[in-house]
Amino acid sequence: MRECRHGNTFKLIWGPPGTGKTKTVDVLLFSLLKLKGRTLTCVPTNTAVMEVAARLLRIVKESLESGMYGLGDIVLFGNNARMKVDGYEGLCDIFLDHRGRKLRKCLAPLSGWKHYLDSMVCFLEDPMEQYLSYKRDRNDNGDEEDIIL
Incomplete structure:
Protein backbone atom coordinates (compact mmCIF):
# COMPACT_ATOMS: atom_id res chain seq x y z
CA MET A 1 0.00 0.00 0.00
CA HIS A 98 5.16 21.68 24.67
CA ARG A 99 7.38 21.84 21.58
CA GLY A 100 6.06 25.31 20.80
CA ARG A 101 6.90 26.57 24.30
CA LYS A 102 10.43 25.11 24.09
CA LEU A 103 10.98 26.58 20.64
CA ARG A 104 9.75 29.99 21.79
CA LYS A 105 12.34 29.94 24.60
CA CYS A 106 15.09 28.89 22.18
CA LEU A 107 14.29 31.73 19.80
CA ALA A 108 13.77 34.45 22.43
CA PRO A 109 15.72 37.60 21.48
CA LEU A 110 17.73 38.02 24.71
CA SER A 111 18.07 34.45 25.95
CA GLY A 112 17.73 32.19 22.93
CA TRP A 113 20.18 30.54 20.60
CA LYS A 114 20.56 33.58 18.36
CA HIS A 115 21.72 35.73 21.27
CA TYR A 116 24.31 33.18 22.34
CA LEU A 117 25.47 32.53 18.78
CA ASP A 118 25.80 36.28 18.11
CA SER A 119 27.74 36.64 21.35
CA MET A 120 30.09 33.80 20.39
CA VAL A 121 30.64 35.25 16.90
CA CYS A 122 31.50 38.64 18.41
CA PHE A 123 33.90 36.99 20.81
CA LEU A 124 35.62 35.00 18.05
CA GLU A 125 35.85 38.00 15.72
CA ASP A 126 37.33 40.39 18.31
CA PRO A 127 38.24 38.68 21.57
CA MET A 128 40.25 41.62 22.94
CA GLU A 129 37.33 44.04 22.53
CA GLN A 130 35.01 41.56 24.21
CA TYR A 131 37.46 41.14 27.09
CA LEU A 132 37.78 44.90 27.54
CA SER A 133 34.00 45.26 27.42
CA TYR A 134 33.72 42.57 30.07
CA LYS A 135 36.24 44.40 32.28
CA ARG A 136 34.37 47.70 31.82
CA ASP A 137 31.10 46.05 32.81
CA ARG A 138 32.69 44.53 35.93
CA ASN A 139 34.22 47.89 36.90
CA ASP A 140 30.89 49.67 36.33
CA ASN A 141 29.27 47.20 38.72
CA GLY A 142 31.79 48.01 41.45
CA ASP A 143 33.83 44.84 41.07
CA GLU A 144 37.42 46.11 40.92
CA GLU A 145 39.05 42.68 40.82
CA ASP A 146 41.44 42.61 37.87
CA ILE A 147 41.52 39.63 35.57
CA ILE A 148 44.83 38.64 34.03
CA LEU A 149 44.97 36.78 30.75
Whole structure:
Protein backbone atom coordinates (compact mmCIF):
# COMPACT_ATOMS: atom_id res chain seq x y z
CA MET A 1 0.00 0.00 0.00
CA ARG A 2 2.88 2.37 0.73
CA GLU A 3 4.15 2.07 -2.84
CA CYS A 4 0.70 2.59 -4.32
CA ARG A 5 0.62 5.85 -6.30
CA HIS A 6 -3.14 6.08 -6.69
CA GLY A 7 -3.49 8.83 -4.11
CA ASN A 8 -4.35 9.08 -0.47
CA THR A 9 -6.17 6.24 1.22
CA PHE A 10 -7.54 5.68 4.64
CA LYS A 11 -8.14 2.52 6.59
CA LEU A 12 -10.41 1.82 9.53
CA ILE A 13 -9.43 -0.62 12.25
CA TRP A 14 -12.42 -1.66 14.30
CA GLY A 15 -13.10 -4.35 16.88
CA PRO A 16 -14.30 -5.04 20.40
CA PRO A 17 -12.11 -4.24 23.43
CA GLY A 18 -9.08 -6.42 23.97
CA THR A 19 -8.66 -7.62 20.39
CA GLY A 20 -5.31 -5.90 19.75
CA LYS A 21 -6.39 -2.78 17.84
CA THR A 22 -3.98 -0.48 19.68
CA LYS A 23 -1.07 -2.87 19.25
CA THR A 24 -1.87 -3.27 15.55
CA VAL A 25 -2.07 0.50 15.07
CA ASP A 26 1.23 1.05 16.89
CA VAL A 27 3.09 -1.58 14.88
CA LEU A 28 1.71 -0.10 11.65
CA LEU A 29 2.62 3.44 12.71
CA PHE A 30 6.12 2.34 13.69
CA SER A 31 6.57 0.57 10.34
CA LEU A 32 5.39 3.64 8.45
CA LEU A 33 7.66 5.84 10.57
CA LYS A 34 10.66 3.70 9.61
CA LEU A 35 9.62 3.94 5.95
CA LYS A 36 9.29 7.75 6.27
CA GLY A 37 5.56 7.51 5.60
CA ARG A 38 3.27 10.33 6.67
CA THR A 39 0.29 9.30 8.72
CA LEU A 40 -2.53 11.01 10.56
CA THR A 41 -4.03 8.80 13.23
CA CYS A 42 -7.39 9.60 14.79
CA VAL A 43 -9.15 7.67 17.54
CA PRO A 44 -12.51 8.27 19.21
CA THR A 45 -11.37 9.18 22.75
CA ASN A 46 -8.57 11.14 24.44
CA THR A 47 -7.67 8.03 26.43
CA ALA A 48 -7.22 6.06 23.22
CA VAL A 49 -5.08 8.83 21.70
CA MET A 50 -2.83 8.85 24.74
CA GLU A 51 -2.55 5.06 24.79
CA VAL A 52 -1.62 4.87 21.11
CA ALA A 53 0.94 7.67 21.50
CA ALA A 54 2.45 6.19 24.68
CA ARG A 55 2.80 2.74 23.13
CA LEU A 56 4.26 4.11 19.90
CA LEU A 57 6.78 6.14 21.87
CA ARG A 58 7.72 3.04 23.87
CA ILE A 59 8.24 1.01 20.67
CA VAL A 60 10.41 3.77 19.17
CA LYS A 61 12.56 4.00 22.31
CA GLU A 62 12.97 0.22 22.58
CA SER A 63 13.95 -0.16 18.94
CA LEU A 64 16.97 2.09 19.16
CA GLU A 65 20.01 0.65 20.88
CA SER A 66 21.76 3.88 21.79
CA GLY A 67 18.82 5.32 23.69
CA MET A 68 18.91 8.40 21.48
CA TYR A 69 16.00 9.00 19.18
CA GLY A 70 14.59 11.77 17.10
CA LEU A 71 11.00 12.55 17.85
CA GLY A 72 10.61 15.22 15.19
CA ASP A 73 8.52 12.91 13.04
CA ILE A 74 6.01 12.15 15.80
CA VAL A 75 3.60 14.90 16.85
CA LEU A 76 0.79 14.63 19.36
CA PHE A 77 -1.87 17.31 19.06
CA GLY A 78 -4.93 18.04 21.16
CA ASN A 79 -6.32 19.72 24.24
CA ASN A 80 -3.76 19.37 27.04
CA ALA A 81 -6.32 19.79 29.82
CA ARG A 82 -8.52 17.02 28.45
CA MET A 83 -5.74 14.70 27.37
CA LYS A 84 -3.67 15.08 30.56
CA VAL A 85 -0.40 14.73 28.65
CA ASP A 86 1.66 15.23 31.81
CA GLY A 87 0.25 12.01 33.23
CA TYR A 88 2.05 9.92 30.60
CA GLU A 89 5.80 9.53 30.80
CA GLY A 90 7.64 11.17 27.91
CA LEU A 91 4.59 12.28 25.94
CA CYS A 92 5.27 15.97 26.56
CA ASP A 93 8.31 15.47 24.27
CA ILE A 94 6.01 14.85 21.30
CA PHE A 95 3.14 17.14 22.35
CA LEU A 96 2.86 20.09 19.96
CA ASP A 97 2.12 22.73 22.64
CA HIS A 98 5.16 21.68 24.67
CA ARG A 99 7.38 21.84 21.58
CA GLY A 100 6.06 25.31 20.80
CA ARG A 101 6.90 26.57 24.30
CA LYS A 102 10.43 25.11 24.09
CA LEU A 103 10.98 26.58 20.64
CA ARG A 104 9.75 29.99 21.79
CA LYS A 105 12.34 29.94 24.60
CA CYS A 106 15.09 28.89 22.18
CA LEU A 107 14.29 31.73 19.80
CA ALA A 108 13.77 34.45 22.43
CA PRO A 109 15.72 37.60 21.48
CA LEU A 110 17.73 38.02 24.71
CA SER A 111 18.07 34.45 25.95
CA GLY A 112 17.73 32.19 22.93
CA TRP A 113 20.18 30.54 20.60
CA LYS A 114 20.56 33.58 18.36
CA HIS A 115 21.72 35.73 21.27
CA TYR A 116 24.31 33.18 22.34
CA LEU A 117 25.47 32.53 18.78
CA ASP A 118 25.80 36.28 18.11
CA SER A 119 27.74 36.64 21.35
CA MET A 120 30.09 33.80 20.39
CA VAL A 121 30.64 35.25 16.90
CA CYS A 122 31.50 38.64 18.41
CA PHE A 123 33.90 36.99 20.81
CA LEU A 124 35.62 35.00 18.05
CA GLU A 125 35.85 38.00 15.72
CA ASP A 126 37.33 40.39 18.31
CA PRO A 127 38.24 38.68 21.57
CA MET A 128 40.25 41.62 22.94
CA GLU A 129 37.33 44.04 22.53
CA GLN A 130 35.01 41.56 24.21
CA TYR A 131 37.46 41.14 27.09
CA LEU A 132 37.78 44.90 27.54
CA SER A 133 34.00 45.26 27.42
CA TYR A 134 33.72 42.57 30.07
CA LYS A 135 36.24 44.40 32.28
CA ARG A 136 34.37 47.70 31.82
CA ASP A 137 31.10 46.05 32.81
CA ARG A 138 32.69 44.53 35.93
CA ASN A 139 34.22 47.89 36.90
CA ASP A 140 30.89 49.67 36.33
CA ASN A 141 29.27 47.20 38.72
CA GLY A 142 31.79 48.01 41.45
CA ASP A 143 33.83 44.84 41.07
CA GLU A 144 37.42 46.11 40.92
CA GLU A 145 39.05 42.68 40.82
CA ASP A 146 41.44 42.61 37.87
CA ILE A 147 41.52 39.63 35.57
CA ILE A 148 44.83 38.64 34.03
CA LEU A 149 44.97 36.78 30.75
